[in-house]
Amino acid sequence: MTENKTDNNRTGLSFEVFPPKKDEEFDNAYQIMQELGKLNPDFISCTYGAGGSRASKTIEIASYIQKELHLNSIAHITCVGFTRDMLQQNCDALKSAGINHVLALRGDRPQTMTDEQFNNREFYYAADLVHYLKEHTNLQIAGACYPEKHYEAPDFEEDLRHLKEKVDAGVSSLISQMFFDNNYFYHFLDKAKALGINVPVHAGIMPITTAKQLGTTVSLSGSSVPKELADLIATYGDDKEDMRKAGVDYAVRQIHDLKDHGVDGIHIYSMNRVKSTREICSMI
Ligand code: FAD
Numbered sequence: 001m002t003e004n005k006t007d008n009n010r011t012g013l014s015f016e017v018f019p020p021k022k023d024e025e026f027d028n029a030y031q032i033m034q035e036l037g038k039l040n041p042d043f044i045s046c047t048y049g050a051g052g053s054r055a056s057k058t059i060e061i062a063s064y065i066q067k068e069l070h071l072n073s074i075a076h077i078t079c080v081g082f083t084r085d086m087l088q089q090n091c092d093a094l095k096s097a098g099i100n101h102v103l104a105l106r107g108d109r110p111q112t113m114t115d116e117q118f119n120n121r122e123f124y125y126a127a128d129l130v131h132y133l134k135e136h137t138n139l140q141i142a143g144a145c146y147p148e149k150h151y152e153a154p155d156f157e158e159d160l161r162h163l164k165e166k167v168d169a170g171v172s173s174l175i176s177q178m179f180f181d182n183n184y185f186y187h188f189l190d191k192a193k194a195l196g197i198n199v200p201v202h203a204g205i206m207p208i209t210t211a212k213q214l215g216t217t218v219s220l221s222g223s224s225v226p227k228e229l230a231d232l233i234a235t236y237g238d239d240k241e242d243m244r245k246a247g248v249d250y251a252v253r254q255i256h257d258l259k260d261h262g263v264d265g266i267h268i269y270s271m272n273r274v275k276s277t278r279e280i281c282s283m284i
Contacts, residue, residue, distance in 0.1 A: 045175070046097050058077075059098075061073075077090060171199060178223050204269060211238075248279050
């Protein structure tokens with residue numbers, strides 16, 4: 001799989017999508033995938049709703065991307081919601097669907113799950129999932145990383161040490177949490193390299209196209225919001241189209257700077273939004 005610039009000396013491009021919440025929305029989702037596919041990404045990854053019963057929906061979308069669009073797809077899987085048996089069944093289903101790449105994650109506690117259920121999960125950390133997948137499957141495995149540290153980690157250094165363990169367990173590339181200040185990403189790359197983490201790292205870029213996004217997705221991610229971005233929202237937040245354009249422009253400037261710094265790949269959290277993703281791609 002072409003997944004980073006070291007393969008052909010260019011910055012990789014990838015998108016993240018999510019499966020539809022309802023079965024009747026699948027036709028529309030396939031159209032979205034077709035449009036995103038036309039932008040020629042190196043891969044498209046599809047999220048998994050931890051703890052839900054819809055793991056098969058992630059596989060359906062990822063399989064469509066792989067088999068019908070002939071693009072590399074990555075299916076997300078989480079420790080949360082997966083027993084050992086379920087994981088093995090899921091891996092078998094991935095194999096039948098022609099998907100050979102997963103993003104192994106811990107997942108967060110869904111609202112429907114008690115603390116006890118969450119804490120009693122069979123695979124505790126993403127690294128435990130990676131160990132299992134390495135031993136029992138031939139899947140290629142990506143992992144998540146956090147330029148501003150994971151929200152539960154006591155400090156950046158400890159988070160990075162655990163990341164190193166995860167990579168050593170068998171992760172061959174990393175996709176970063178979204179960030180809005182590239183300096184956090186460059187600092188993270190330096191520290192990761194110093195610790196011997198040498199796998200490609202895809203920079204997570206979330207275009208902020210509505211003011212509401214800051215209150216939901218972004219606050220959940222714990223990513224800091226620089227003054228420039230906060231000012232954009234204060235200025236354009238009330239006008240839907242102006243806000244969208246300002247958000248696209250901010251993402252484009254972030255990406256230009258990342259490419260100038262020679263990062264391995266840009267991973268756009270597309271949120272299944274074709275128009276903004278297409279505009280970003282046309283400008284980078
Ligand atoms: P881990 O790598 O397990 O780390 C979690 C925490 O545990 C960190 O604080 C780490 O420092 C700590 N830790 C790790 N190992 C140890 C150890 N041995 N001892 C003590 N502490 C340890 N969630 C979903 O539910 N579905 C998705 O599809 C999804 N997609 C995502 C895609 C990307 C690119 C990213 C960045 C996140 C995604 N998430 C998704 C969210 C993710 O599940 C959460 O951020 C989760 O809280 C952490 O997952 P992780 O795999 O990074 O966990």
